[in-house]
Amino acid sequence: MLELSNVNVDLAGHRILRDVSAKFEKGRTIGIVGRNGAGKTTLLRSIMGLIKVRSGQIFFDEIELSHLPGHQRAALNVGYAPEDRVIFPTMSVQENLTLPCEVQGQSKAQIKARIDTVLNVVPQIEPMLARSGSALSGGQGKMVALGRAVMVGTRLLMLDEPFQGLAPKLAREYTEALGRLKDMQPDICIVITESNIKLLGNIPDQIWTIERGSIALN
Secondary structure, eight states: OEEEEEEEEEETTEEEEEEEEEEEOTTOEEEEEOOTTSSHHHHHHHHHTSSOOSEEEEEETTEEOTTSOHHHHHTTTEEEEOTTOOOOTTSBHHHHHHHHHHHTTOOHHHHHHHHHHHHHHOGGGGGGTTSBGGGOOHHHHHHHHHHHHHHHOSSEEEEESTTTTOOHHHHHHHHHHHHHHHHHOTTOEEEEEESOGGGGTTOOSEEEEEETTEEEEO
């Protein structure tokens, strides 16, 4: 599904990703573990087109992504929940959820179907739909960010350090949500980065490690 070939990324004159080659297959859940600064966020942002790749190639099926802007990559059914959530404070939770689908020009029926899916995956969101994004706690914001990523991420879902800072109850609910998503969409590929491998529990099928911008595929 998604393949990286010898990807290098520089930021502020420093090499952050070094010759990264990896294949992400459908139906797999992959945990990518590394300390802060190892390149986890840069990897996901590079796949999403938020950071320019210096060299190498990124393929999604037969499509080479390197020159596609981020919104066109999302339109390939790729969802991304960044570490800092990026919930729009002046919009309601429902508006935050539907925004990516509206940008893609999806019909009202399509958007409603995706909202229904999200509420089945993350039922905790339903009581918050009318709430302002500014009224969410940090943990609630992470649940909404997950839901927003699920709205468009029907094939590939990338979650950047989702368990950092979550209370144990919310972490358990987040894990349960991912389990429901895998049951509902068994072909989806889920990529989760974390600095603490213990936070991933038994969620991933595979654990990869990233150190100084290089990935070791275990």
